[in-house]
Amino acid sequence: MAIDNNNPLEKQNNPEPNGSNSEASGRGRKKPRRDGKGSNTQTNNATAKKSASKTQRTGKGANKDSQVFATTALDPSLALGDAAEDAAAYAEGGIKAVGDQRIIPFMKLEKPMGILSIILVIGSIIAIAVNGLNLGLDFTGGVSADVRYEQSVEQGDVVTALADNGFDDAVVQYLGTSQELLIRLPPQSDNIDGLNTSLSEALALPNNDVEISNVNIIGSQVGNEIYLSSVMSIVLALACMLGYVALRFQFKLALGAVLSLFHDAIVTIGVFALFGFPFDLTVLAAILALIGYSLNDTIVVYDRIRENFRRVRGISPRQTIDLSLTETLRRTIMTISTVLLVVLAMLFLGGDGLFWFSAALFIGLLAGTYSSTYIASSIPLAMGLSRDDFIVKVKPEFEEEIVTFNDPKMFEQE
Numbered sequence: 001m002a003i004d005n006n007n008p009l010e011k012q013n014n015p016e017p018n019g020s021n022s023e024a025s026g027r028g029r030k031k032p033r034r035d036g037k038g039s040n041t042q043t044n045n046a047t048a049k050k051s052a053s054k055t056q057r058t059g060k061g062a063n064k065d066s067q068v069f070a071t072t073a074l075d076p077s078l079a080l081g082d083a084a085e086d087a088a089a090y091a092e093g094g095i096k097a098v099g100d101q102r103i104i105p106f107m108k109l110e111k112p113m114g115i116l117s118i119i120l121v122i123g124s125i126i127a128i129a130v131n132g133l134n135l136g137l138d139f140t141g142g143v144s145a146d147v148r149y150e151q152s153v154e155q156g157d158v159v160t161a162l163a164d165n166g167f168d169d170a171v172v173q174y175l176g177t178s179q180e181l182l183i184r185l186p187p188q189s190d191n192i193d194g195l196n197t198s199l200s201e202a203l204a205l206p207n208n209d210v211e212i213s214n215v216n217i218i219g220s221q222v223g224n225e226i227y228l229s230s231v232m233s234i235v236l237a238l239a240c241m242l243g244y245v246a247l248r249f250q251f252k253l254a255l256g257a258v259l260s261l262f263h264d265a266i267v268t269i270g271v272f273a274l275f276g277f278p279f280d281l282t283v284l285a286a287i288l289a290l291i292g293y294s295l296n297d298t299i300v301v302y303d304r305i306r307e308n309f310r311r312v313r314g315i316s317p318r319q320t321i322d323l324s325l326t327e328t329l330r331r332t333i334m335t336i337s338t339v340l341l342v343v344l345a346m347l348f349l350g351g352d353g354l355f356w357f358s359a360a361l362f363i364g365l366l367a368g369t370y371s372s373t374y375i376a377s378s379i380p381l382a383m384g385l386s387r388d389d390f391i392v393k394v395k396p397e398f399e400e401e402i403v404t405f406n407d408p409k410m411f412e413q414e
Contacts (some may be wrong), residue, residue: 102326103319103322103323103326104322104325104326104329105322106321106322106325106326106373106374106377107318107321107322107377107378107381109374110374110378110381113370113374113375113378114374114375114378117263117371117374117375120263120267120270120367121263121266121267121270123270123274124266124267124269124270124271124273124274125266125270127270127273127274128269128270128273131273131274131276132273133269133272133273133279134272134273134276134277134278134279135227135278135279135280136171136184136278136279136280136281136283137171137184137185137186137218137280138218138226138280138281139224139226139227139230139279139280140186140187141187141218141219142184142185142186142187142188142217142218143184143185143186143187143188143195143215143216143217143218144182144183144184144185144215144216144218145182145183145185145199145212145214145215145216146175146180146181146182146183146212146213146214146215147180147181147182147183147199147203147210147211147212147213148179148180148181148210148211148213149179149180149181149205149208149209149210149211150179150208150209150210151179151207151208152177152178152179153178153179153181153205153208155172155173155174155181155351155352157205158170158172158181158183158203158205159172161202161203161204161205162183162185162202162203164202165198165201165202166202167185167198167199167202168186169185169186170183170184170185171183171184171185171278171352172184172352173351173352173353174351174353183199183203187217188217195215195217196212196215199212199215200212226281230281230284233284233288234265234287234288234291237288237291238258238261238262238265238291241254241257241258241261241291241295242254242255242257242258245257245258245295245298245299245302248299249302249306250380250385250389250390252379252380252383252384252385252389253302253305253376253380253385255379255380255383256375256376256377256378256379256380256383257295257298257299257302257376259375259376259379260294260298260368260371260372260375260376260379261291261294261295261298263367263371263375264290264291264294264364264367264368264371265287265290265291265364267363267364267367268286268287268290268360268363268364268367269287271363272360277356277359278356280356282353282354282356282357283356283357283360285357286356286357286358286360286361286364287360287364289361290360290361290364290365290368293339293365293368294364294368294371294372297332297335297368297369297372298372298376300328300331300332301324301325301328301372301373301376301377302376304324304327304328305320305321305324305377306390307324308320308323308324308327309386309387309389309390310387310390310391313387317381317385317386317387318381320387321377321381321385324377325373325377332369332372332373336365336369339365340362340365343358343361343362343365344358344362346358346361347359347362
């Protein structure tokens with residue numbers, strides 16, 4: 001009897017030889033079955049095994065724990081037991097999920113760097129309390145004068161001429177050109193008229209006429225107000241930084257950031273107090289700029305920490321911080337190198353007007369580089385920073401509510 005291939009019943013009862021129907025159905029099935037035992041799972045397992053064998057052949061992460069971490073990072077479904085997760089979490093020098101990058105164990109030096117920071121902070125506070133700051137004329141008061149010469153003049157020649165005429169501890173700065181100068185002197189007993197005459201005689205140089213355009217006398221009360229305003233500006237800046245980081249990231253990270261900024265500021269001020277360097281408004285401006293720079297570096301590290309806590313699983317919080325610091329190390333080196341080049345240029349080529357400003361920045365940059373790495377990261381870790389701090393917990397859309405009511409008719413029947 002002939003078979004009608006157009007009849008679906010005939011085709012169902014008489015399948016073609018050589019398994020053509022099975023091959024056609026196999027080619028047509030590109031999605032996994034509903035029970036999850038499809039081709040995608042097999043492909044993922046084969047890819048993960050191939051990557052793990054490749055890691056073993058290259059010799060990177062030869063220990064068993066590192067291989068387990070690399071395999072589970074490629075396919076989280078392969079972590080079938082707690083033993084694999086624990087082995088990956090406590091593996092030293094684990095391998096990152098992307099790029100086979102070795103993690104640098106920064107947190108191994110956490111305790112030594114913490115002890116060093118505590119010693120520096122305590123020593124700075126003692127130096128400030130015992131020696132005090134060598135406050136400049138901006139804080140103590142004094143005399144400032146705008147001077148213009150007909151020809152270019154050296155700052156050292158002007159300071160020597162003033163010292164020969166009884167004006168000691170003078171500060172001379174250029175105002176745009178080498179002919180216009182700003183001269184600052186300690187408080188003087190003379191009035192303005194007598195001071196103008198004395199300065200004109202003291203500033204007279206051979207074959208170079210001088211003209212004094214403006215003389216201002218700054219009282220000690222004004223200097224005290226400027227000093228208090230400076231202290232309040234630093235405190236307000238730290239408070240604003242605390243609120244910003246707490247809103248942007250998390251309070252544990254905010255506390256670490258503020259303590260690292262306080263460390264940078266107090267160490268810089270302590271060095272000036274220890275060696276008796278002059279502390280004026282330019283140094284204060286350098287400290288405020290240092291706080292902003294150090295916070296920017298800390299924010300970059302915190303952003304990477306938050307990203308890795310959400311993205312990388314199967315490792316401990318300490319390893320997550322080490323991974324984040326490793327990823328930002330190249331950026332930190334390039335940033336601090338370029339900034340130090342500019343600071344050193346100002347320090348050696350900027351003249352007396354930018355010398356102490358550059359010195360304060362140089363000291364603060366050295367302190368701020370390691371504080372952003374260790375203090376800002378180790379304090380949140382000691383406070384129990386974990387992945388739960390960065391996961392947004394979504395409330396259920398519908399919550400089961402139990403509603404009870406009393407029927408008045410039931411009480412009437414009773």
